Amino acid sequence: MDNIVIVGAGQGGLQAAISLRQDGFTGRITLIGGEEGLPYQRPPLSKAYLKTGDAGALRLRPASFFAKAGIDLIGGLWVDHIDRNAQTVMAGDRVFPYDHLILATGTRNLRPPIPGLDRALDLRTLQDASRLRAALDRPKRCAVIGGGFIGLEFAAVAAGLGHDVTIAEAAPRLMARAVSPAMSERFHALHRDLGTTLHLNAPVTDVTEDGITLQDGSAIGADVVLLAAGVRPNTHLAKVAGLPVENGIVVDAFLLTNDPAISALGDCAVFPNPNTGQPVRLESVQAATDHARLISRRITGKSRDPYAAVPWFWSDQADAKLQIAGLAAPDDEALAGADGTIWRFAGDRLSAVETVNNAKTHMQARKRLAGVPIDRAALFGTGFDISAV
Amino acid sequence: MVKVTYVAADGTETIVDADEGSTVMQTALDNSVDGIVGECGGAMMCATCHCYVDDAWSDKTGPRQDGEDDMLECAADAVKPSSRLSCQIKLTDALDGLVVHLPQDQV
Incomplete structure (x- = not known):
């Protein structure tokens, strides 16, 4: 070759x-x-x-x-x-x-068929990010379309810089594809405490010169509109x-x-x-x-093994470092540990572990998920100490 | 400029001139030193910039930063007392001449 x-x-x-x-x-x-x-x-x-x-x-x-x-x-x-x-x-x-x-x-970027959407900025490339930074040169009202990782990371930074932020998410909860309902709740509270206004079940129907319009007809004034809908x-x-x-x-x-x-x-x-x-x-x-x-x-002929790497993800939002080890389906069961860790199960198999500011558990989970499947009963038996399974 | 010596697992030495203020990880990537991956870009989200600080330099590089211990849990190679995440070692004048040893594997 x-x-x-x-x-x-x-x-x-x-x-x-x-x-x-x-x-x-x-x-x-x-x-x-x-x-x-x-x-x-x-x-x-x-x-x-x-x-x-x-x-x-x-x-x-x-x-x-x-x-x-x-x-x-x-x-x-x-x-x-x-x-x-x-x-x-x-x-x-x-x-x-x-x-x-x-x-x-x-x-x-997914560009939903929303009238006026060409007024919204994107955040995927360096050029997008540079444009967005330039638009935030003084305190602004920001409306974010989409409450996923990108929209929320932006919202946390913008709120921290003193901008006024509103998020409109079409789904009933934040980061719905990626994390459990309990983790969505936790981050909802975090953004609310940062002073951000959140609208759930709120598809955006229009982007105007004055801001965005939600499906229920309410208008949200904004100087900067960010499209972060996946x-x-x-x-x-x-x-x-x-x-x-x-x-x-x-x-x-x-x-x-x-x-x-x-x-x-x-x-x-x-x-x-x-x-x-x-x-x-x-x-x-x-x-x-x-x-x-x-x-x-x-x-190069170094290996003929099939792909088997454990997925992992991270998101930084204000002082919260969210880490996910493994991959859960949206309806996988979620059990909350005493330390805030969320354990996800596909049937009896541990499918993913969601942590906030807990790198130790995250790293142990990544290591363990790479081995033989971890059974719910075995994890219960250790009092949710994954290093002891 | 700060001189840094990277010693690969097979003993090969690479000596580079680093910019003050850069990190041991970034300097390795900028100078095409194999053996440091630095997958997360220094965000302390992985352990693919693992290195062993040479014994002669451990006092000067200081102890591990908050969170390094946790990330090293997942290092691909053996973790020793001298293990560090090289993204967390900032290069200053005091580290001119620094020697770090690289593990066999990072992933």
Whole structure:
């Protein structure tokens, strides 16, 4: 194998390139990114960067790294088409031949069909975050559409900086896809205590010059409107190329599409959940980088193991560090421990552990969830001391 | 400039000039030192920048920061008294010449 092309130069695409070199791949690596500039970290965009504006701190590797590692990084180039027969990737008038293609195309913001939504700002790219920072140059009234991780992280920073913040969430609770109802409650209280106004069951029906309108007709005045209603995977390239797509680019347990010359990783990939076999798509640094490492080991022949990494997530909101180890389905049972830890169960199997400012339990959970399934009775027996299970 | 020596698990030494105020993790990434991953970007959310501070330098780097012990629970390699998260070691003049040893595995 001589030529590997990676489409998408986010953290996952970059990790694939780095891992391939570290695993001994000596052929050509072409890393193509749609955004200009060097690959950067997205998680701080809704956290530290909003406070500091320090874009340099986001950079994952300096320019010198790419020359040294022999990785052809091409920024500001959008790929148009994959020709699977010819094994080439086309971008404008440029053609990149590949022996193996890795799709790391990530996501784009979901833009619901709300009139006036073009007045709302986004928070996904560095450019978005920079624009948003500029809009917050003096105390403003901010309306946030969406009470998920990004909307809430922004809200916490904005409230901390003295802005007046209102959140409108269409679902009955905050972070509904990601955490238990009890954890949603806890963060609801946290944001309320920060002075933020929260509206649940409140789809936004209009974005006007004066702010936003909720479904019940109430108008919320705002100078800045942030759209944070989730993302959609970038699957267009794969779909047009005839690869199976269902809520993401479908891959097997080895992160291969149904074309043995094409892998997919990270936010754009739907892969079998190692615990349940059900297809799952995760939006996290962890999945993107663990996927990348597995693909590299597979290509370089270092390992033929299926993907089995334990998912983990984090969110910083004011002084609360939320960490989730594992992956719970929305209706998995939730039991609250005395220390505030929430234990989730799929039947009798521990599926996820949600903690706040409790890195010790989080890390122990990550370690234990990687081993044999943890039974509810065994955890009860230790008085919920996961290190003792 | 602060000189830092990274000693890989196989004994290979990489000596780099670091910027004061940077961290041992960031300096490794900026200089393409393999053996430090730094997946979470220094947010103390992972343990993939694990290093062992050389005995001669442990007094100067000081004790672990709040929370480091907890994160090291998940380090891929053995945790020793000299173990640190390299994202939490800020480089100052006093650390000019610092030597850190890298584990075999970070993930």
